[in-house]
Structures are given as C-alpha cells and as structure tokens.
Amino acid sequence: MTRPRTLYEKIWDAHVVEQRPDGTCLIFIDRHLVHEVTSPQAFAGLRASGRTVRRPDLTLAVPDHNLPTTARRDAAGNRLPIADPESAAQLAALEKNAPEYGIRYIDAVAPEQGIVHVVGPEQGFSLPGTTIVCGDSHTACHGGIGALAFGIGTSEVEHVLATQTLLLQPAKTMEVRVDGDVGPGVSAKDIILHITGVIGAAGGTGHVIEYTGSAIRGLSIEGRLTVSNMAIEGGARAGLIAPDDVTFAYLKGRPYAPKGADWEAAVAYWRSLATDPGASYDKTVVIDAADIAPSVTWGTSPEDVVPITGIVPDPASFADPSKQAAAAKSLAYMGLEPGTRMQDVAIENIFIGSCTNSRIEDMRAAAAVIKGRKKADNVRWAIVVPGSGLVKAQAEAEGLDRIFIDAGLEWREPGCSACLAMNPDKVPAGERCASTSNRNFVGRQGPGSRTHLVSPAMAAAAAVTGKLTDVRELMG
C-alpha cells in the first residue's frame, strides 16, 4: 500500500521531472500566466541568449497591472493611448513579445481581458491538479480551484519560458482548518484576514497551506479564490483547496477546460487528488468559524487584523519587542492612536476590486449593501473595478453598475487599479482607503496612502457611512 499523501504531495509527485541528490526537484509547469510587469526583462533575456519559448501552448499573456481603468476606446471606437510613457512601454513590450514567441495574448480591449488571476480560472485555463506559475505573488489565488500555483520572479519567468520547468525544493505542508459555519456578514475575505491575523505574516513560511474544514468547503469558487489569494500574506508559498463538485461545476464548459471524454477523464483524475485519510501535515492550525467577525486591518502588515468591533491595539500589548516597534511605526504611518474604535475611523477613499475581490460574487455583495443608499459626503473617491471584462458584462447584465453609479461610486474598466500604485488609480498621501485588495503595505496604494483591508461588503458599508463600519448593522 502506498503511504497516505496530502493534496500537495500528490500534485508535487505528479510533476517531478527529475530529482537531484539534495532533494531539489525539476518540476514541470502546466500553465504559465504572463503579464506586462515581470515579463519584459525575461523576454529580453531569451532574446539575448537566442532561446525560444518551449511551450507557448501552455502560456497565456494578458495585460493588467499598468492599464488605466478609464475608458479604453474613444466614442469612435479607436483605442486611446496610455498617457504614462513607462506604462505604455511595458504594455507595448508584451503586445510585441507574445505574438513574436507564439504565445496566446488577450489584448487590452478584448472582452476577456482582466486581472491575470481572475482570467485564468474564468477561462478554464487554470485547472485542478496543475502547476501554475506567474510573475506575481498572488498566483496562489489559483489554489482556490485546487491548483498548485505560486508567484515567481523574472529570472524564473525566463526559466519557465525557456524550459517549462522550475527547480524547486519541496515545501512543508500546513493545514488551516476552519470548522463550523460563519455568521451573517462574514465573507471569504474575513476568513482569510482572520487566518492571517492568527498565523501571522510569516506563519506559513516554507509551507504550502491547505485550507480545509466545513467553512471552506461551504465557499463558492469565488470565495475559495479569495482565501487562497492571500496565502502569501501568511508567508506561505501557495494555498490549496481540494477540488470538489463545486469546482467541477464552475469549470465545466469554460473555453480552455477539457471537453467531452477528456472532461470525464479529467474529473476522475481530479477526484483522486484529495488528501488521503491518515495523511499528515507538518503543522495544523484549527480555527472556529464562529470566532470570525467582519475584519479590518489597522496597520501596515496583513497580520494586523482586528474585528470591526475592536480597537486599535497598543503596541505595548505585543509580547515580541520587534513587533512592538513595528506596530508603533505602523500606527505613526497610519495616523492612528491606540484605543481608537475601528468604527470611528473616517475613510476618504473606497476601492472595490483586485484579484482578491473583483469577481461577480464580490460585485453582488458590495451592490447588496450599496443598493438604495448614497455615498457619504466625506468619501472623496470610490471606485468599483471588476476583475475582468466578463465580470463587468455579467454585472451590467444584472444592473449592478447602475446601483453603484446611482449611489455615487465610479464603475471602471477591468485591471489591477488601486491595488498597487502602478497605474493612474492611486490613494493620495495621508488619506485612508477601505480597500478589498490584499496588501496594506507602506505606499502600496500610492506614496503615503493608508490602507484598511476589508471585504467587498465592508468596503461598501464604509462608502455609505464614510467610516469603517460593521456591515451587519446595515443588513436588513
């Protein structure tokens, strides 16, 4: 009998091309997603060494990080130029490199364009049991459908383009089990914020986290992608959620997903991937779903999480002296005093979007809170940025865009937007943003910007009250 194995071990074992004496393995990569920021230097490297792309058929390129989220065509249907010369150069490089190397390319005005981590699952390009890489740390997102997916740097992008493999050390395994049911107003985002608060920003270092338990099983694919997206914020190499009927129903019929007899064979294989009874993880953390409240960050690390009913902590309350120093620094940057109720923190900017929370379910959750209400006067800027053109079209078909626009929020074109300060969507220095993205780092949303990470419903609640708000109070 073979030893019981975890989901991670099964995927890993199925991808070993070669094992080195020191345990390092050459791992085959099934899917490579490419965007404009981390690829130009990789293509330049290929060109300099006269190499080609080994498997263009397993590679998909789409621009997202730099694209402005304002209209991309003028009234006559002509494509509008990108004002920032450096953004334009990166976008032009991808547009040239992809066809030159025979790589499938979704262009900036294609209906399927969107954030690479939204597009992959949506197109059925990302599949369970596959290895997926992308030059972006939130590649962990695809773990939500049961793929072993991780972010890589530009040298590795070049390595995968040239060889379709990566040289990797096996990771340790960690189970984060969320048992029970979450209460009303508690979303997938609150689950992962809470988890990050519990395990810490380095809690998963060296590990691949498998999220298990009834609260995870009960999530839709959108919710699972949200959870796995932030595995990296807990320091993990990747996140994983075992594929099940919910996953298969989501993927069936998507453009790149297997069809016909192939589909049946694929599903049979995917079913065999779940962690075997009796398999053990190197580490297990158990969380009671009932303990999870709508959550919010107060500092500049994603581990700085409190329930919305909580207060800004006193740095002295942390046992670890270096955490005390980091917390004090965070609070100075965030302009917050210990003891302040989170619900008393006024907000000037709202960002609903990013690969964490820009899928149709996120749009619906935000719209449900906004509906029939108006943006608060002190909220200067509030944007809703769907994760892809397909999410945008679906939301518009459901009339969600009207709900946002009527309330005074802006409805934008798909892209990374205010998740990171690379395109025109930025939060001004010293101002706060209730953001559904994944990182509250110093300067992440623009130099001096102050980010509070929240769920889409919580961001919507802040938009209508003008301060961080417990969304449960707005629910009928």
Next chain:
Amino acid sequence: MTPLEKVEGRAIPLGLKNVDTDVIIPAHWLKTTSREGMGRGAFESLRADPDNLFDRPENKGAPILIAGDNFGCGSSREHAAWALGDLGIRVVIAPSYSDIFSGNAVKNGILPVVLPQAAVDRLIEVAATDPIQVDLDTQTVTTPFQDRFTFEIDPFRKMCLLGGLDEISLTEKSGGAIDAYEAKLAAERPWLQPALTE
C-alpha cells in the same frame, strides 16, 4: 553572474522586521523594461529621512545588509534583488526571509544568510563601527572580535553562487528528461492540453 565566495566590508545595520519588497523598491520603480539602475529607488521611503542609514558616508557601497525577520516579504518582484544588487549589496543577513525573495536573491548573485536573532543582534552591534566577513565556502560569518557564526545553505544554491552559474543552462542539461516527461504527460493526461489551440 559574478561568483561569490568571500565578502568583507561594511554592513548596513537595518535590523527592521518584515521589510517588504515595496519598501525595498516601491512599485513606481517597477515600470521599466531593463534591469539596471534600480539602486536609485532602493529603500526610497526610508531614505526620505536625511539621516537614513543607507546614505551615511560610511555605508556608501556597503556590501552587506543586516535585517530582521521575514525580510523581502510581500510582492514577488525580482526588482527587489536587482535594486539591492545595484546598490552594491552582495550579502543579506537576517533570521528569516520570504521564500520568493531568497530565491530571487540567489538567482541574482546575492547570498541570503540565515542566522538566529541573537547572532543578528550581535552583528548589528558590531556593524555600527566595524566590518564583517562572510565566507560562503566555509559558511561562516566572522567579526574582528572573534565572533564566529555558521549558517546553513542549500547545496545547490551554494554551488550556483560560488560558480556564478546561470540556472537555465543547468536545466537545459536535463532536456532529455523534460522530453520524456512531456511524452508521458501527453499519454496519461491528454486533457491537460488547453482545449482551444490556434
């Protein structure tokens, strides 16, 4: 890549914990299509302070950086390693790193040394006034005061750093194994081929 064996010189005693890649190189520096010149943007937010550690005359061109836990966390941007390299850093010493950062560092000829917090604290103390020596071959960090700390490193990474080796060329030697794997995959899991192919 320049081979790395012994590095001796000033060490910048940064010491901070959770230094993320946005701090190492802010996002607005990522909008390039080449690898050079990133050092100017390195630690921009910290260097806004006129009395910052990096721009003190004695630390100019220092080849070593000492940091706290979880150095290089956050975004996977390899620009962080390019920025450190462009700044002249060849060795980082910290109690722990993000996985992505340490991989990127090695690929760019930068050695991430892992030492326990107590050793890091001691080195920070020494670095205030004196140089530090790092020897990759013997896996040791030493000071002029007879301190001697040994560190662990993955043997493959060590070999790459010592030899200044390019990973793609190494992998290409396994071309036959990759061919064989692809053939097996096409037979066993044919549905992996993306359904829509031009």
